Amino acid sequence: MRHVDCPRGAKFRGLGPTAGASSAPVSVAVFEPTAKFTQLKSAQVTGRATIVDPSSPEFYQAVAEKGVPTGGTEAFAAKVAKLAKMLHLVKVAPVEVDYLDSSLKKAGYDVRQHLVW
Numbered sequence: 001m002r003h004v005d006c007p008r009g010a011k012f013r014g015l016g017p018t019a020g021a022s023s024a025p026v027s028v029a030v031f032e033p034t035a036k037f038t039q040l041k042s043a044q045v046t047g048r049a050t051i052v053d054p055s056s057p058e059f060y061q062a063v064a065e066k067g068v069p070t071g072g073t074e075a076f077a078a079k080v081a082k083l084a085k086m087l088h089l090v091k092v093a094p095v096e097v098d099y100l101d102s103s104l105k106k107a108g109y110d111v112r113q114h115l116v117w
Helices: 010-015 057-065 073-084 102-107
Strands: 024-031 041-051 090-101 112-116
Touching: 010 024, 010 041, 057 073, 090 102
Parallel strands: none
Antiparallel strands: 024 041, 041 090, 090 112
């Protein structure tokens, strides 16, 4: 994958590769909203982020999977080109995951699990 310049904007400022690295360290949190402590579910993923080149097949595939109607090859390419100016695809390769799931206790496991790749 060729290097892609980081899009402008505060959200993307830290995603540009640092000297000597092709990706940026990131942390992503995913959770199931609930007010009950017996139903907690969340994951914190720590990994390396790269911005996917908008002209790459990977970008086109992601746009197609999001349900953008293709309408034929030329129409789809035109839609992707337009989206590429306002839609940025950030790919996170996980290094560690901290997983919390209250229901694991019923199965005899610790509710907090730590996974490392």
